[in-house]
Amino acid sequence: MIIRVRTNTGVWRVEDLDATTATTSDVLSVISKTRPHVVYEKPLSFDPRCDRPIDPSAPLIQQGLGHGAMIHCRVDVATCAENTVEAAAGGGAAASTDGSGVGEAVAPVASAGANTKRVIGKDGSIRLVHADGASAPTADRGFRKGLLPLRDMKMAWTLQEFTAMDDKFNFKIQRQEASFVGKGGVHLETSAAGEFQNFLRKFQFQQQRFGYLYGRFVDEEGDPEELKRQEEEAQRKAETANSKWGARLYEDPDKDKNKKKNHKVVVEAIYEPPQEADPDAAEGFVVLDDPNEETVESLANMLGLRKVGWIVGHPPREEGFQLSAAEVIMAAEQQLECAGGISETPFVTIRVTVGDDGNVVMEAFQVSLQCMEMVAEEALDVGPNPGFCYVNETFTAIQEGKPSPTVENNFFLTVVPIHSYQSDMLVAMFPRANRAMDNRIQTHDEMKKQLSKSGTAGWTFIDLLSDFALLLYLCQFLDVKTDLPKICESVKDREVPLDDGYKIIIASLAGMDGAY
Numbered sequence: 288m289i290i291r292v293r294t295n296t297g298v299w300r301v302e303d304l305d306a307t308t309a310t311t312s313d314v315l316s317v318i319s320k321t322r323p324h325v326v327y328e329k330p331l332s333f334d335p336r337c338d339r340p341i342d343p344s345a346p347l348i349q350q351g352l353g354h355g356a357m358i359h360c361r362v363d364v365a366t367c368a369e370n371t372v373e374a375a376a377g378g379g380a381a382a383s384t385d386g387s388g389v390g391e392a393v394a395p396v397a398s399a400g401a402n403t404k405r406v407i408g409k410d411g412s413i414r415l416v417h418a419d420g421a422s423a424p425t426a427d428r429g430f431r432k433g434l435l436p437l438r439d440m441k442m443a444w445t446l447q448e449f450t451a452m453d454d455k456f457n458f459k460i461q462r463q464e465a466s467f468v469g470k471g472g473v474h475l476e477t478s479a480a481g482e483f484q485n486f487l488r489k490f491q492f493q494q495q496r497f498g499y500l501y502g503r504f505v506d507e508e509g510d511p512e513e514l515k516r517q518e519e520e521a522q523r524k525a526e527t528a529n530s531k532w533g534a535r536l537y538e539d540p541d542k543d544k545n546k547k548k549n550h551k552v553v554v555e556a557i558y559e560p561p562q563e564a565d566p567d568a569a570e571g572f573v574v575l576d577d578p579n580e581e582t583v584e585s586l587a588n589m590l591g592l593r594k595v596g597w598i599v600g601h602p603p604r605e606e607g608f609q610l611s612a613a614e615v616i617m618a619a620e621q622q623l624e625c626a627g628g629i630s631e632t633p634f635v636t637i638r639v640t641v642g643d644d645g646n647v648v649m650e651a652f653q654v655s656l657q658c659m660e661m662v663a664e665e666a667l668d669v670g671p672n673p674g675f676c677y678v679n680e681t682f683t684a685i686q687e688g689k690p691s692p693t694v695e696n697n698f699f700l701t702v703v704p705i706h707s708y709q710s711d712m713l714v715a716m717f718p719r720a721n722r723a724m725d726n727r728i729q730t731h732d733e734m735k736k737q738l739s740k741s742g743t744a745g746w747t748f749i750d751l752l753s754d755f756a757l758l759l760y761l762c763q764f765l766d767v768k769t770d771l772p773k774i775c776e777s778v779k780d781r782e783v784p785l786d787d788g789y790k791i792i793i794a795s796l797a798g799m800d801g802a803y
Contacts, residue, residue, distance in 0.1 A: 288354045289663060290314055290347065293335070294362050300665060304347075306354065311343045314358075321369050329361035337361055338581055353628025355663025357620065431456055432680040458666065458678075459685045460694055463655035463701050467631040471505070471551025472704030473596070473651045475637065478715035479557045479755075480598075480707070484639055484647050486722060487600040492641045495571025498559040500596035501587045501755070504550045504633050550633040552595050552703075555713050556755035558583055561721045569613035569669045571601060579720070582762050586755070589775035590712075596635035596651075597621055603640055607697070610638060610652065611673040615696050619654045619662035629660050635703055651703040658699035667694075712779065714750065717757035729760050735797040749785050752793065753778040764796055 288306040292299045292314065301317045311331045318325065329337035337359055341350060352358065430437050437444060483498060561575035577583075587593060599614055610618065618636040626632035636652045661667050661682075670677035675693040678684040684691050716737055718727040727733065734757065741748040752758070758771070758778070765771060770789065777785040 290352065291355070291357045291663065291665075292318070292331070293357055293359050294367075296362060296364050296367050298357075298665070306348060307346065309347050310345070311341050311347070314347075322367055324366045324368065326363040326366040327360055328363055329359075331358050331360045333358065334580070335359050336580060351627040353626075353630065355623050355629040355660065356627055357624055431682075434681060456681060457683045457685060458657065458661055460691070460698055461657060462698050463657065466653040466701040466703045467550070468633045468635065468653065468703045469551050470704070472706060473552045473554065473635050473637065474706050474708045475500075475554045475649070475651075476502075476556070476710045476713070476715065477707045478710070479554070479713075480639075480649065482715050482719065483557050483559075483598060483600065484649075486719070486725065487639060488641075488647075489724075492600065493602050494564040495566075495599065495601045496559065496562065496564065497570075497572060497597060497599040498557045499594050500554045500598055500635070500637070501556045501558060501590075501592040502552060502554040502595045503592060504595060505553050506550065552633055552635050553708075554595060555590075555592055555710050556587075556715070557598060558755070558759075559719055559721050563723075569611070569673075570617060571611075571613075579759070579762075582767060583759065585767055586759055586762060586771065586775070589772050590755075590758075591779055594625070595633070596637060598637040598639060600639040603642070608674050609650070609700060610636070610696055612667070612669045612676045612696060613673070614638075615654055615658065615676060615699055616662055616667055616669065618652070619659045619667075619699075622654060623659055623663055626659075629656065629663055631656065637705070649705060651705040652700045653703055654699045655701060712753060714754050715756070716751070717754045717760065719756050720759065729756070731797055734760070735799055738794065738797050738799060748790060749777055749781065752785075761793065761796075765792070 288304040288309060290301045290304060290309075292301060299318060299322075301314050304313055304317070314331060330340045332341060333339040341347070341352070341358060347353075347356070429435060430440070437449075441448075483496075487494070487496060560577045560580070563573045563575065565571065565573045584594075597618070599610075601611075601614075614636070621636070622632050622634045623629065625634040634653070636654070638648075638650055638652070640648050642648045658667075664682070666679050666682040666684075667676045668679055670693065672693070675695055676699070677693050678691070684694050686694070718725065718729050718733055720729060722728075737754070737757065738748065738751050740746045741751055752774070758774070761774075762771060765774075773786065774789055777783045
């Protein structure tokens with residue numbers, strides 16, 4: 288099993304873990320083999336802010352972390368120098384280890400012929416580390432680029448062992464015909480989508496921007512008559528097969544083939560995290576640290592919502608060019624995070640742009656399971672042509688029986704039907720957070736303007752309060768753990784009346800007088 292560790296210095300691949308028993312101790316042990324001096328400032332965690340540490344006593348698989356899963360931590364950059372030099376007998380670097388398990392180099396001595404360099408750490412210590420580059424002795428003798436020579440891995444190989452290892456680095460590119468979303472597709476809330484595209488239109492769709500989609504994965508109801516017919520057919524086959532003497536218990540061979548995809552995606556709200564448009568970046572934007580990340584997730588949970596996808600707006604592109612390589616890789620990373628590894632998930636990607644006729648175009652996609660696997664293995668890179676994913680030189684992509692250095696992005700995409708709908712729980716009227724150069728910003732005056740509509744045109748106070756952006760704004764002034772859960776209960780279920788005390792507090796914050 289492979290686990291990816293995202294740190295403040297980059298992503299580290301931790302390989303050869305036991306999928307059933309591996310714990311965080313095993314992850315740290317593998318990291319220490321190549322980075323023996325690393326100091327952890329924040330523990331291995333589920334979230335980028337490292338606020339939800341992973342339980343070190345329970346296996347990773349029991350905590351929803353499977354093959355290809357991404358976990359997070361923060362480290363001291365000066366202690367992360369990679370050391371892959373194997374010292375000669377009696378002449379290598381010695382290391383002393385304190386109670387924390389962090390090794391410190393003591394008088395490192397380079398073995399003869401090794402391509403090494405010395406690095407001065409933040410504490411003034413000198414460490415001997417491997418020097419990458421074409422001059423390295425093993426640079427041209429590696430089994431694959433970036434890997435050790437076969438003899439350095441193992442002294443003797445059988446053909447079967449060599450073939451099995453080589454296959455781990457080969458990907459036969461195949462198009463996935465169907466997505467992991469049921470026939471219901473994606474139901475995108477009209478007002479939320481309209482707010483997002485209107486902001487993009489202010490810049491003539493020349494700035495790229497993204498947001499996270501919050502909603503629900505909903506079970507689809509099958510046709511009762513068809514389900515009854517399938518059940519009766521399966522029962523008949525079982526009775527016929529099991530009536531024979533000595534027959535084993537019958538299992539329908541088509542059971543998995545006819546397995547129903549039980550999800551459609553309902554999007555209730557869009558949250559745009561802090562970001563800066565950057566045309567030089569591969570994604571077209573730079574994601575900034577979000578101090579409200581935990582609050583957003585908590586608010587979504589209180590409303591019965593979860594992250595179900597992401598949306599990206601971009602300038603017009605040539606016909607047939609759907610998503611860029613950076614967007615494909617980001618979509619795969621998001622699906623991996625949602626699924627907890629390389630497995631099916633209904634998590635979706637929606638792109639928004641403008642057509643030649645000036646009308647807005649919205650389309651929904653998923654990336655294939657193979658794309659998720661390749662991204663988990665870090666086999667895909669961004670190159671000069673954004674319409675293609677470039678294959679890392681360590682790996683081989685095989686198309687039409689021949690190795691290919693690139694894969695067209697559309698090979699990884701599956702189309703998801705998209706529909707518009709009107710939410711009966713939330714509205715989208717309050718100004719959005721994290722928007723620069725918007726003519727409306729989040730203020731108490733804007734809150735007063737929105738809530739003052741109560742009693743007019745059929746609006747009630749709770750109707751106008753049921754706005755994801757407004758509720759997030761209120762999290763700055765009300766207690767998220769005690770006040771917001773009670774307010775969200777009234778938002779989710781209109782039969783639960785909002786306490787008059789909260790009406791008075793919120794109206795006072797907005798500067799409202801009189802009835803509301």
